[in-house]
Amino acid sequence: MFRKPAAAVRPLVLALVVASSAWAVSACAPIVLGGAYVGTMAATDRRTVGIQVEDKNIELKASSRLSGRYGDKGHINANAYNRKLLLTGEVPDEAAKRDAEEQARGVENVRAIVNELQIGIPTSLATRSNDVFIEGKIKASLVDAKDLFANSFRITVENGVAYLMGRVTEREGKRGAEIAAGVSGVKKVVKVFDYITEEELQDLSKVKAEQDQSQAATGSSGNR
CATH class of the missing domain: 3.30.1340.30 (Histidine-containing Protein; Chain: A;)
Incomplete structure (x- = not known):
């Protein structure tokens, strides 16, 4: 199967994550992501x-x-x-x-x-808009990182300060903070994580795999 190179995919990822965060600037902004995308994000959340x-x-x-x-x-x-x-x-x-x-x-x-x-x-509307853009760049950078699961992180940027939330191991938290700190426009990174052990992460992965198998089996039987 043909796969687009990372350099080609990244602008699309950035556009999606910026669009998904745009509601933070205006409470009247419409929901731009489809139900299937939202459902997938919910299913992969820790x-x-x-x-x-x-x-x-x-x-x-x-x-x-x-x-x-x-x-x-x-x-x-x-x-x-x-x-x-x-x-x-x-x-x-x-x-x-x-x-x-x-x-x-x-x-x-x-x-x-x-x-x-x-x-x-x-802060001004211009500053808040820039914060949303920075947030999108951080999320895209996390997606690019092959050693991290991007959906484990919740990113909030306020006046250039990046706040990182999520259920992550110390290894993931350190790596995620390093990536965020390297994004242009980030003044400071504040970690607000709930830490889990590597063993707990393995258990979560097993549970997720079992859920995926169960859903796949249910889908197959329903299509007969």
């Missing part, structure tokens, strides 16, 4: 489907609590992975930073909060 759903609910509830709370003096992003909630953005003062964390703690099913809010003026 979180259970139930936790993935919980994480999305946590993000929505946290964003609802914090959106507009500080008027035009604040800009907050809420990203959840494995029920760990990461807060990034800008708030007017320390009191607002503490208040934002307190509001986030009131969200159901949150097990931990990482408060990375900065004190200062909210």
Whole structure:
């Protein structure tokens, strides 16, 4: 089977990951990825489907609590992975930073909060657009890395600072951080990982392989 060289594939990968992140700049942006793509991403995630759903609910509830709370003096992003909630953005003062964390703690099913809010003026739309572009470049670079599973990482970029979340081994976390740090425009890398052992990774791989075999068998029997 003919395969496109990596150099030809990479621009397409970058375009896809940038498009999938574009909603972060505008809440009114349409969903651009098809259900099949989203379903595949969910199936290859190291979180259970139930936790993935919980994480999305946590993000929505946290964003609802914090959106507009500080008027035009604040800009907050809420990203959840494995029920760990990461807060990034800008708030007017320390009191607002503490208040934002307190509001986030009131969200159901949150097990931990990482408060990375900065004190200062909210970033411009141009800066946020550039952050989305940088995020896309990091994701594309992770896809290029043959020794990593890119979908194990959740990337958030805020004012040039790259925050890395995911269920990864220490080896994967170190390698992923090195790749992110080497991307043009990244000022700093902050690791917000949930670490697993190499043995746990092997167990996850076995479970995934068994699930794939089961789904393949079910599909074959259904097509008869």
